[in-house]
Amino acid sequence: MRGLGSVIIFTLLLIGMSTVTYAIQPIRGDRSKDIVANETLSPDFVSAYIHDVTTSLEETIPGPVIHIYVTYELTWDVLDYSGYWVEAYVNGTSLGRKTYIVLGSGHEFLTADFVWNTSEVEGGLYLVTAATSTFPYYEDGYVRIQQTFIVPDEYPTIQAAINAANERDFIFVRNGTYYEHVVVNKSVSLIGEAREATIIDGSGIGDIVEITADRVLFTEFTVRNTTNFCVFVHNSTGTHLRHNIIENFYDYGIYTLFSNNTMLTDNTVIGQHWNDFGVRVTGSNCCIITGNDISGGWALFLHRTYNSTVMDNVIFAKGTYGIRFSWSHGNILARNDIYNATATISEVAYGIWISYSSTGNTIYHNNFYNNTIQAHGHNLINFWDNGCEGNYWSNYNGSDSNGDGLGEQPYVIDGNNTDHYPLVDPYWNPGDINHDFTVDIFDVVLICDAYYSTPIDPNWNCHCDIVEPYGLIDLFDVVVMADSYGEEY
Numbered sequence: 250m251r252g253l254g255s256v257i258i259f260t261l262l263l264i265g266m267s268t269v270t271y272a273i274q275p276i277r278g279d280r281s282k283d284i285v286a287n288e289t290l291s292p293d294f295v296s297a298y299i300h301d302v303t304t305s306l307e308e309t310i311p312g313p314v315i316h317i318y319v320t321y322e323l324t325w326d327v328l329d330y331s332g333y334w335v336e337a338y339v340n341g342t343s344l345g346r347k348t349y350i351v352l353g354s355g356h357e358f359l360t361a362d363f364v365w366n367t368s369e370v371e372g373g374l375y376l377v378t379a380a381t382s383t384f385p386y387y388e389d390g391y392v393r394i395q396q397t398f399i400v401p402d403e404y405p406t407i408q409a410a411i412n413a414a415n416e417r418d419f420i421f422v423r424n425g426t427y428y429e430h431v432v433v434n435k436s437v438s439l440i441g442e443a444r445e446a447t448i449i450d451g452s453g454i455g456d457i458v459e460i461t462a463d464r465v466l467f468t469e470f471t472v473r474n475t476t477n478f479c480v481f482v483h484n485s486t487g488t489h490l491r492h493n494i495i496e497n498f499y500d501y502g503i504y505t506l507f508s509n510n511t512m513l514t515d516n517t518v519i520g521q522h523w524n525d526f527g528v529r530v531t532g533s534n535c536c537i538i539t540g541n542d543i544s545g546g547w548a549l550f551l552h553r554t555y556n557s558t559v560m561d562n563v564i565f566a567k568g569t570y571g572i573r574f575s576w577s578h579g580n581i582l583a584r585n586d587i588y589n590a591t592a593t594i595s596e597v598a599y600g601i602w603i604s605y606s607s608t609g610n611t612i613y614h615n616n617f618y619n620n621t622i623q624a625h626g627h628n629l630i631n632f633w634d635n636g637c638e639g640n641y642w643s644n645y646n647g648s649d650s651n652g653d654g655l656g657e658q659p660y661v662i663d664g665n666n667t668d669h670y671p672l673v674d675p676y677w678n679p680g681d682i683n684h685d686f687t688v689d690i691f692d693v694v695l696i697c698d699a700y701y702s703t704p705i706d707p708n709w710n711c712h713c714d715i716v717e718p719y720g721l722i723d724l725f726d727v728v729v730m731a732d733s734y735g736e737e738y
């Protein structure tokens with residue numbers, strides 16, 4: 250918001266040669282009429298002309314702060330002058346005054362940073378103004394501090410709270426069952442009290458939660474009971490669905506459509522039918538899907554989706570596909586457990602099915618358990634190891650004669666698809682570098698031996714390169730290992 254500006258009327262009273270007082274009467278109008286020069290103050294001349302005030306939010310602990318940046322043009326020609334200052338205000342209250350000493354003469358543009366701690370501030374609108382010793386009033390306009398709306402205390406329904414909210418506000422929903430179809434068309438955070446007890450029920454029809462705004466947080470809800478979509482995210486960027494329970498649906502648990510940078514984390518999606526979808530991601534790139542329990546006839550379906558990461562999920566197919574990729578490229582699928590219910594209805598059940606020109610996907614450190622067909626690759630070129638380690642396949646029958654945890658025979662999927670480094674036991678912990686089911690001193694020794702090496706170094710050990718940055722064994726790898734030190738499978 251830009252300020253409306255003001256007209257400043259000075260009453261100059263010269264006492265001696267250099268003392269100035271003035272009365273200020275801010276009036277909204279054309280700021281080009283602002284009077285700033287005081288050339289009459291010979292020999293001292295200081296002009297600090299405010300050009301702009303901007304605000305930016307910084308999320309810190311314990312709460313967000315707002316930076317108020319006052320940009321001003323400073324011109325001075327003085328012998329030695331310390332009465333010059335810059336000040337910013339919120340609702341007329343000063344955030345402090347910055348004083349400076351200026352010497353000699355000069356001219357430059359400067360920015361002063363005022364930090365407003367908003368952690369204890371009530372939500373609402375606040376007027377931001379600024380001043381300098383020669384520019385007594387500059388109005389920037391209002392900043393909004395996020396408000397929290399409580400359902401049902403203040404609004405009887407979730408939709409009513411959304412309708413009342415502004416961008417970036419919080420909506421807290423107490424435990425209860427809400428029979429609603431919610432449209433989230435603002436960038437708000439929707440937070441349930443407890444995910445098992447804060448329930449949005451679709452009464453068996455329609456899309457229950459439809460998210461069309463960017464950067465929506467939706468967390469701690471149960472969404473249940475529809476024959477359409479439980480949660481439908483479309484044309485949204487950066488929305489985050491976190492720690493929800495999605496159940497009793499037919500056809501889709503979560504469907505993201507044309508929604509880049511969507512994050513799905515720690516959700517439980519319970520599909521019950523052989524032909525429903527747990528999570529479907531279509532035309533949505535750079536998504537992160539991690540820590541979820543997902544089941545469904547097609548548990549996870551990536552469709553025309555690029556450069557996304559699917560990691561640390563438990564994926565349980567109740568029908569045809571644990572994971573299906575169609576027209577999807579450059580995705581990473583790692584550290585997932587991929588199971589299949591016995592294929593009682595559909596005749597064949599796949600752990601992963603990659604089809605329709607999907608290429609360049611990297612699949613490693615996953616555990617494929619007892620799927621009728623563990624992986625189907627259609628001869629499309631994808632990668633089934635990271636160049637060092639591959640996946641665990643429950644039907645692998647190769648040998649590990651040197652006991653390093655890797656089978657000596659590749660796991661062949663088809664002519665273009667081979668896991669060159671299959672794991673003979675399930676993958677369980679990145680810190681277990683030697684795959685002996687314990688994170689202990691032997692793993693520490695390995696990582697120390699390889700410390701600070703890259704692939705061209707003689708002491709390089711790819712098994713130690715467990716986290717980003719890849720291609721370097723550094724403190725990040727050590728910390729991840731140390732984090733699980735002492736753990737056993």
Ligand SMILES: [Ca+2]
Nearest residue numbers: 649651653655
């Ligand atoms: Ca081996």
Ligand SMILES: [Ca+2]
Nearest residue numbers: 681683685687
């Ligand atoms: Ca170990």
Ligand SMILES: [Ca+2]
Nearest residue numbers: 716718719721
């Ligand atoms: Ca690394």
